[in-house]
Amino acid sequence: MTDIQYVAPNTLDEAVGAFAAAGDDARVLAGGTDLLVQMRSGMVEPGLIVDIKQVAELTSVEETADGGFIVGAAVSGAVLEEHPRFGQVWPGVLEALNLIGSTQVQGRASAGGNLCNGSPAADSVPAMYAAGAIVTVQGPNGSRQMPVEEFPVGPGKTNLAPGEMLVSFTLPPRPPASSDAYLRMIPRTEMDIAVVGVGVSLTLEDGVCTAARVGLGAVAPTVLLVDAAAEALIGSTLDDAALDAAAAACSAACNPIDDKRGTIAYRTKVAGVLLKRTATIAADRAKGA
């Protein structure tokens, strides 16, 4: 029987200090919707739990002067939902985060935890890829930033260095007529894990798509940024030919496995189907934006 130490520091430096000092033995607790489940099942037995929910940088949502957002890594989906502006600007990111679990889970689960868990099927991650989020991490050697798509490196693996923790997501300001969307395929209507998830963010000018990013989840060891799909959309009016080309690019990008949640053939087909549906929703939103 190992004893578990629990700390809930008030500052980021204290949190990083405690976390780094404990080495491999420590785990960060945000909402706990992954960590506590892993502990109960015996997958992890941490000696130290660092609860980051008392740290301001990790729990705040800030709209910057230029219209961007900085979202703390431990901000729950329910808190983000209540922000007066975030959901208007980033409806796709918000809907992706709040597809996770039940109402109760959404009161705890955070985008930061979702990213750090390293699951290729994480719902909020393809939406963050599409949004072009920049993540800030801090460790014993200070702070660094990277595009979100560089953060996951494999199932359950991230490029966090020992002692580092995720601090926040920075989402860029939006040009006019921009929006985003996220769709996932699950066999049920809720309380499930994505068999395929697609996030699309785009900008329109006079009906022509001038910028797009596509994030694709649950079809490869990590969430994928599908540049070929984005390129197929950019410059088009999102006509059928462009959507078909982008769908084909998504299917081509798939490198899935057959598992209990879906087959290779099914995931590959569905990636394309969802790309079309997601891009159409994002475009409809952009027209209204």
Place this chain on the structure above:
Amino acid sequence: MNEMSNKWIGQSTIRPDGAEKVTGRAEFAADTNMPGMIWGSVLRSPHAHARIVSIDTSKAEAHPGVKAVVTAQDIVDFPVDTPVPLGIQDMRWMCRNIMAREKVLFHGHPLAAVAATSEAIAAEACKLIEMEYEVLPWVIEIEDAIKPDAPILHEYLEHDGKPSNITGTLEHKLGDVEEGFAQADVIIERSFTTRPVHQGYIEPHACLVSVAADGKTTIWSSSQGQFMVRAMTAMLTDMPQSDIRAIPAEIGGGFGGKTIVYLEPVATMLSKKSGRPVKMVMSREDVMRASGPTSGSMSTVKIGATKDGQIVAAEGTFYLQAGALPGSPIRGAAGCGFAPYNIPNVHSVGIDVVSNRSKVAAYRAPGAPIGAFAVESVLDEVAEALNIDPLELRLRHAAREGTKAAHGPTYPLIGFVETIEAAIEHPHYKAPLGKHQGRGVASGFWFNAGGESSAQVNITEDGNVVVTTGHPDIGGSRAAIANVAAELLGIDYRRVSVLIGDTATVGYSNLTGGSRVLFASAMAVTDSAGQVITTLCERAAKIWDIDPDAVTWEDGEARPAGDNAGQFEPLSLADIAAQATQTGGPIGHGAQLNTTGAQGGFATHICDVEVDMDLGIVKVLRYTSFQDVGRAVHPAYVEGQMQGGVAQGIGWALNEEYIFDKDGHVDNPGFLDYRMPVCSDLPMLDAVMIEVPNPAHPQGVRGVGEVPLVPALAAIANAVHNALGLRFSSLPMSPPKVLAALEMPEAAE
């Protein structure tokens, strides 16, 4: 009593267990605690099939905090050559299911158990038990298990003179099918498979057992029958039943899955050896790996009809997966499939097949949905081939009073025809359908059951009523019994408290199953209440000094039977109770009955689906079920039963299945990946209750809990066929399978 003008029977009164449940006070088995209590944990097999060479528990026993270790040596061994029936179970198999003996037969099979001062220590000590195995080849699917070279689970069980995984057969015959098929112009023969599905009760199995120094044993557990728990535990631990008091806790769902024991005998032996009360609670993973689902199946059904639309012959073969030990519900599949219909020539065969997965347990109309899926799918095709409306075809052949069923009985008054007629007349059947939408219908039958029930009706000193029955309430029996008692005694239902007695406080009552509880316990309560009323009239007669025959009981009071009886002010229950001591003592009566006359239940379902052609998702848009409910004593609960059965059927048809990995281990042992439907997956499930009171029952009751599941698989599959023109003969109709079939229609097979 069958009057529809009853005051309380037919009212959706407030459920007596409601307030405790919504405020979190209801006590489930895992909530119980005792001074000095310790925790039991089970060591489970890491192999799907292996011979046990040795078990060394010495390190576990020496581990600090460990108080007792139990293995198969501590459980009574029932030799395999002599059947030991208990209800529908056989203790030969039960003793081997709760603790592996000779061999482990599935991944998760219990091997040993440890009781220690904490759950964590008990789990740690389990890992210290040293096992030596001879790993054996394993087999899970029916088609593999019946191959000539299949690994054999039980060398001593033979079929056709050889060791075999076929461990039982059952046959029903009516007329001569060969002659029947010779008259047929249209013959449709199809094969089907269904996957094992779990009952999915929210509450995992749990118990607390205290064996006192004198051997007196108390068991608190989650079960569908405290007397079943007592009997099985007594047999498996070699104790007299009189030493065991089994207390039924509130139950968080059972659906048949809690009609057998897993933990109770093990906890009893741990408690006996340690001298401490022992609590055991399964994890969800334990439940999914090691508790009974219902069978998977492989069926072939053949139906022949003349071109003028007369079905002349029907034949069915139903292979059912029993799991690791014999005893699949072949009777339900082979018996219920053709039971709704008047067909002159029927041959129906059920075949029990063992394989290396957990032993099946009862699940809502065990076996019947499997039979109905095959039969009702083929009937749909017959109707199509004959160009007859599928409900019209069913109506023409519907069993009615006097019809001889292949499984034995000649039906008394039943209400099957009424369910079909109501479905035909219902607006749902005529509603327009959109693109990629389809409508399917199906019918179904369940036996229902009677059997032993006891009840006690006591009048309190202030003139209120306490009724004690002997059945765990999984479907509203307490609320319904309160209605029945209030009706009989002519008082407000709020003056009746209904309790579930334990094995020491109420007479023997068979378990909650077979849709038998309200049928049987209402009979015991009616008998008891009748005796109480007789006593109340006698007491009034004594007070008035007249002949007891001159007193009647009306509207909750004793009245003179007529002018000749004399002029007296009526005496209420409270008036008589207040004078009970002076007039002869406390008032209360009980009855212990073996009830008969439970008649079969019939239902007809209409289902609309829409298919997402690009994702393969089947969505149920609208669902209406029509059921002969006998008499809806508590309509809200009856409606709930009808909706619950359909919801389970939708899960079975569309998504639920066990997935095994390459080692024969369940790969989805939890609700995340074992995909039961959630609320948002379902439309409002409309329930049309049709009341054809059972003439053999004082309140007209027919069992209602199980038949709602029976037609659902076929109704959904027939709706998908109507939408797509593709007939899925293999469940579940999960999105990858549907999408594959849309791209390549032969994939539906």
